[in-house]
Amino acid sequence: EIVLTQSPATLSMSPGERATLSCRASQSVSIYLAWYQQKPGQAPRLLIYDASNRATGIPARFSGSGSGTDFTLTISSLEPEDFAVYYCLQRSNWRFGQGTRLEIK
Amino acid sequence: QVQLQQSGPGLVEPSQTLSLTCAISGDSVSSKSAAWNWIRQSPSRGLEWLGRTYYRSKWYNDYAVSVKSRLTIKPDTSKNQFSLQLNSVTPEDTAVYYCARDGSPSWYFDLWGRGTLVTVSS
Numbered sequence: 001e002i003v004l005t006q007s008p009a010t011l012s013m014s015p016g017e018r019a020t021l022s023c024r025a026s027q028s029v030s031i032y033l034a035w036y037q038q039k040p041g042q043a044p045r046l047l048i049y050d051a052s053n054r055a056t057g058i059p060a061r062f063s064g065s066g067s068g069t070d071f072t073l074t075i076s077s078l079e080p081e082d083f084a085v086y087y088c089l090q091r092s093n094w095r096f097g098q099g100t101r102l103e104i105k
Numbered sequence: 106q107v108q109l110q111q112s113g114p115g116l117v118e119p120s121q122t123l124s125l126t127c128a129i130s131g132d133s134v135s136s137k138s139a140a141w142n143w144i145r146q147s148p149s150r151g152l153e154w155l156g157r158t159y160y161r162s163k164w165y166n167d168y169a170v171s172v173k174s175r176l177t178i179k180p181d182t183s184k185n186q187f188s189l190q191l192n193s194v195t196p197e198d199t200a201v202y203y204c205a206r207d208g209s210p211s212w213y214f215d216l217w218g219r220g221t222l223v224t225v226s227s
Contacts, residue, residue, distance in 0.1 A: 043217035
């Protein structure tokens with residue numbers, strides 16, 4: 001089964017900085033990977049699907065890239081509301097990564 | 106505007122059956138452009154997809170291997186909703202349970218219910 005490993009576990013950054021989050025698959029998932037944002041007490045929110053497509057209503061500062069086994073979520077300039085936990089998800093067997101917590105420095 | 110409204114008990118005794126319902130508004134459980142999922146989240150297991158039901162000229166189900174022997178997901182077309190039944194629960198099944206849609210255009214989980222915290226305890 002395909003396992004997703006996210007890094008780092010925690011990322012401490014300041015508003016206005018550029019954030020780069022990584023998700024690595026144990027075997028190729030082609031482009032079939034999504035990114036989610038989750039805030040406390042809320043359900044996850046779809047940000048990016050098929051590696052690089054922004055979901056409806058997602059700001060342009062969020063972008064995704066990668067294929068095969070290595071994927072990246074980039075937030076170009078952090079806004080205060082972006083501090084949350086981020087998960088990747090692959091479609092092969094609907095497994096999630098363990099998450100990256102993006103916290104305010 | 107599509108919405109998912111979850112309902113069900115927040116406390117279940119060990120060995121009993123956990124039952125939850127997800128009512129759909131703004132879409133149809135019989136849509137051929139969607140599938141209807143259950144996902145749970147706990148500190149120990151993270152986010153875990155449990156299974157789904159969907160209609161493509163007939164009804165289909167997919168279940169995660171980890172719960173396949175204990176889980177049933179059913180559509181209810183008369184009420185436009187779907188349900189989860191997880192048998193023989195243990196404290197390990199304590200989690201926040203979400204219903205979610207995957208469908209066009211993304212075919213990932215693009216719409217979620219608000220979540221139900223279910224505790225398995227006597």
